[in-house]
Amino acid sequence: MRATRNISILVLLxxxxxIALACVSYERDIRRARERVTAGSHIAETACGxxxxxxxxxGPPVLVAHGAGGGFxxxxxxxxxxxxxxxxxxxxSRFGYLRTPLPSDASVAAQADAHACLLDALGIRRAAVIGxxxxxPSALQFSLRHPDRAAALVLLVPALxxxxxxxxxxxxxxxxxxxxxxxxxxxxxxxxAAIRFxxxxxxxxxxATPPDVVENASADEKVRVDEMMKxxxxxxxxxxxxxxxxxxxxxxxxxxxxxxxxxxxAISMENDLFGTFDAARYSAEHIPRARFIGYPTGGxxxxxxxxxxxxxxxTFLK
Numbered sequence: 167m168r169a170t171r172n173i174s175i176l177v178l179l180x181x182x183x184x185i186a187l188a189c190v191s192y193e194r195d196i197r198r199a200r201e202r203v204t205a206g207s208h209i210a211e212t213a214c215g216x217x218x219x220x221x222x223x224x225g226p227p228v229l230v231a232h233g234a235g236g237g238f239x240x241x242x243x244x245x246x247x248x249x250x251x252x253x254x255x256x257x258x259s260r261f262g263y264l265r266t267p268l269p270s271d272a273s274v275a276a277q278a279d280a281h282a283c284l285l286d287a288l289g290i291r292r293a294a295v296i297g298x299x300x301x302x303p304s305a306l307q308f309s310l311r312h313p314d315r316a317a318a319l320v321l322l323v324p325a326l327x328x329x330x331x332x333x334x335x336x337x338x339x340x341x342x343x344x345x346x347x348x349x350x351x352x353x354x355x356x357x358x359a360a361i362r363f364x365x366x367x368x369x370x371x372x373x374a375t376p377p378d379v380v381e382n383a384s385a386d387e388k389v390r391v392d393e394m395m396k397x398x399x400x401x402x403x404x405x406x407x408x409x410x411x412x413x414x415x416x417x418x419x420x421x422x423x424x425x426x427x428x429x430x431x432a433i434s435m436e437n438d439l440f441g442t443f444d445a446a447r448y449s450a451e452h453i454p455r456a457r458f459i460g461y462p463t464g465g466x467x468x469x470x471x472x473x474x475x476x477x478x479x480x481t482f483l484k
Contacts, residue, residue, distance in 0.1 A: 192358050199354075199399035203264055207238050214276070214283035218259040218266045223249030226317070227290050228483065229281060230257045231308075233299025233325075234411040235351075235372070235398040237264040243397060244298055244322075247476040253483065256293065258284055260301065262407030272410045278307035282315055294318035294483050299442070299466065300325045300411040306421055306449075309428040320479055321432040321446055323466050327420040328445040340439035342371035351408060357401045368395055374439035375465025383469050394467055423452035430456035431482045433475060435464035442466065457482070 207220045220238040228248055230241035241257025242249075249255040261277055262268035269276065281304060285293055294317045297305025302324030309316040346368070349356055360368050366377040373394065380391050398404065430453045434446035443460060450458035459478055464471045 191362075192355055195358060195396075196354055196400060199396065202397075203237060203239055203400065203403065206242075207259070207265065209265060210284055210287040212280070212283035212287045214280040215269055216265075216267060217280060217284045217287070218264055219284060219288075220257050222246065222255045222257070223251075223253050225252040225254050226483065227254045227256060227285075227293035229285065229293045229295045229305075230255060231260060231277075231281065231295060231297045231301030231305045232257070232263070233301050233323075234408055234415075235401070235404055236260070236298075236301070237397075237404060237407075239264075239397050240394075243393065245296070247472075248480060248483075251480055253480075256284070256288065256290070260304070260407060262410045263404050266407075268406045268410060272414075274303045274307050274414055275311065277304035278311050281305075281308045282312045285315060291315070292317045294320070296320040296322060296479070297324060298322040299440070300415055302326055303414065303418060303421075306426070309426055309430075310422060313427050316428040318483055319426070319428040319430040320482065321430065321449060322475075322479075323434050323438055323440070323442040323468065324432065324446050324449065325415045325418065325440065325442060326445040326449055327418050328441070328448045340370050340374055342367055343374075346371050347408075347412070351401055352405070354400045354402050358399060361395050361399075365395075369465075370439065372398070373465065373467050375467055375469055376437055376439070376463075379437070379463055379465050379469050387469050387472060390472060391467060391469060423449055424454065426453045426456075429482075431459070431479065432456060433459045433468075433478065434461075435466070435468055435471070436460060436462045437464070438466045440466050 207218050210217050230245045232240040237259040238257045245255035259266040261272040295305045302321045309319045369375050369377045432446040432450040434443040436443045447458050450456040461471050468475050
């Protein structure tokens with residue numbers, strides 16, 4: 167009896183120590199995340215309302231429309247290689263993300279107009295636009311609604327329309343996505359814990375990338391993937407944008423691709439668990455003179471192809 171009681175006490179002490187250590191680690195990490203999203207950005211008072219943005223690099227302007235779970239910080243992360251190679255990156259927080267409020271009309275068309283409003287506020291007449299994932303619909307609509315403002319269009323792993331069997335969801339979601347959306351993506355602590363203790367699940371369900379692709383990647387690519395997960399924190403400040411993106415992409419229509427006059431590059435990976443490969447290829451097939459680049463592996467965050475993808479985008483934009 168005494169031995170059993172001593173073991174129970176030891177287990178409780180170990181558990182208490184583990185919880186205390188986790189709490190300390192969480193407080194440190196969430197503090198860093200909050201500091202990151204409260205520094206380095208600005209608010210533009212535009213005709214479409216306040217829009218948060220950050221700038222990096224000098225050269226031809228490139229507007230980055232981030233994906234779901236993002237913000238200006240994700241845009242800077244995606245566009246960092248461009249900023250380092252002679253481009254002026256404008257990374258905004260789309261509707262509902264970080265310090266950009268969610269307006270009553272948060273449609274794709276309204277987001278596209280907000281891109282133009284931000285350029286107006288910055289005194290920029292024309293810019294290339296990169297639409298990544300859930301940022302692709304507004305980027306594509308920007309080129310349709312403001313063709314004289316779009317110098318080039320990059321659709322990177324785009325959440326766009328592709329013909330699917332009747333009754334099928336417009337956008338594929340890997341197993342576990344809805345569960346995490348209803349649980350971990352509602353709480354900074356729960357999402358932090360998921361990154362720490364269920365990393366493979368987050369990679370598969372949120373980054374839509376087969377975990378083995380990341381496990382077999384280079385050290386630099388593993389760091390990049392970890393950084394992408396960390397940049398979803400604090401998820402509480404992105405929740406409204408996530409909900410809006412989920413609503414928008416669940417009903418994504420077919421846009422008038424044949425009317426796009428902007429030079430267009432579409433890129434995706436065949437094993438993207440969100441199914442953007444078919445959408446990127448379909449869009450490129452119907453946009454006049456568009457080019458499609460597809461890779462067999464890499465998942466939704468193009469693991470193993472970062473250098474190639476950035477090189478292709480830079481070559482295209484130049």
